[in-house]
Amino acid sequence: xxxxxxxxxxxxxxGSDPIKYYGCGPTxxxxxxxxxxxxxxxxxxxxxxxxxxxxxxxKSGSYHSIVTKTLTAxxxxxxxxxxxxxxxxxxxxxxxxxxxxxxxxxxFTNGGHFILITQLLENGNVHIADCNSYENTxxxxxxxxxxxxxxxxxxxxSPLWAVSFPDTASNESP
Numbered sequence: 001x002x003x004x005x006x007x008x009x010x011x012x013x014x015g016s017d018p019i020k021y022y023g024c025g026p027t028x029x030x031x032x033x034x035x036x037x038x039x040x041x042x043x044x045x046x047x048x049x050x051x052x053x054x055x056x057x058x059k060s061g062s063y064h065s066i067v068t069k070t071l072t073a074x075x076x077x078x079x080x081x082x083x084x085x086x087x088x089x090x091x092x093x094x095x096x097x098x099x100x101x102x103x104x105x106x107x108f109t110n111g112g113h114f115i116l117i118t119q120l121l122e123n124g125n126v127h128i129a130d131c132n133s134y135e136n137t138x139x140x141x142x143x144x145x146x147x148x149x150x151x152x153x154x155x156x157x158s159p160l161w162a163v164s165f166p167d168t169a170s171n172e173s174p
Contacts, residue, residue, distance in 0.1 A: 001034075001043055003027040003131045013047040014056035025062030026050045027131040028100065028114045029070045036165045037074050046070070061112065064156035067100050077164045080157030086144050092162045093120035101128075102159035106149030108136065117146060 003009065009020035019027065023043060030046040033039050041049070050056055053073070055066035071078045081092060081099060092099060099117035103109050108130060115136075116129040126143045130136035150159040 001027050001031050001131055002134065003043065005043075008042060008044045008047075011044050011047065013061075014051045014058055016058055017056070017061070019043055019047055022059070022061045023047055024114045024131050025055065025066045026070075028116060028129075029066060029074075031116065031129060031131065032071060032076065032098065032100075032163060033074045036076060036163075039074055062114075064102060064153060064158040067114075067161045068157055071100075071161075071163060075166070077166075078157075078161050081160040081162040082154060082157060084147070084160055084162075086147060089117070089143060089147060089160070090120050090124070093117065093126065097162040097164050100161040100163060101146065102151040102153060103146075103149055104151035104159070107145070108133075108149065112151050112153075117143075 003023045004020040009018060011019050013019050013023045013026065026046040027043040030041050030043045033041055050062060050066055050070060053069060055062050055069055057063050068078050089099060101115050101117055103113045103115055108115060117126050118129050119127040121140060125140040128137060128141055153159055
């Protein structure tokens with residue numbers, strides 16, 4: 001999904017904020033839910049769900065709690081990976097996790113922006129899914145560069161979360 005898609009870019013997230021400017025959170029959540037559950041949701045449906053569940057932050061996008069609140073509600077397992085270094089992030093990716101990254105100012109945004117780190121490549125670089133840039137999505141990225149541009153926020157598990165799916169979740173005792 002692209003948050004600026006003409007099918008939903010002008011839809012008002014929370015009744016006030018166009019998805020194309022403020023909707024990376026629900027767009028990324030919809031991408032994960034569609035890819036790894038039996039649910040099929042559009043960014044509009046996810047924006048509505050996020051608004052109803054108090055994840056929308058007016059004129060700021062989404063509260064960081066959107067990640068854990070949304071993904072657990074849709075049956076995915078998520079844990080904070082805040083503070084993960086390159087080796088830890090690479091290990092998580094190699095073990096079947098996808099990383100939700102809250103980016104700060106840099107190559108991806110001038111403010112805050114959610115992206116997915118989806119795959120560790122043999123050369124150590126990564127593929128990402130950037131709901132605001134097909135160009136970024138189609139490039140290889142240096143994992144250390146991506147990690148160096150994470151937002152400095154440290155609430156609700158931010159700025160990095162490891163998402164696992166029922167078939168790749170750890171076998172820890174409850």
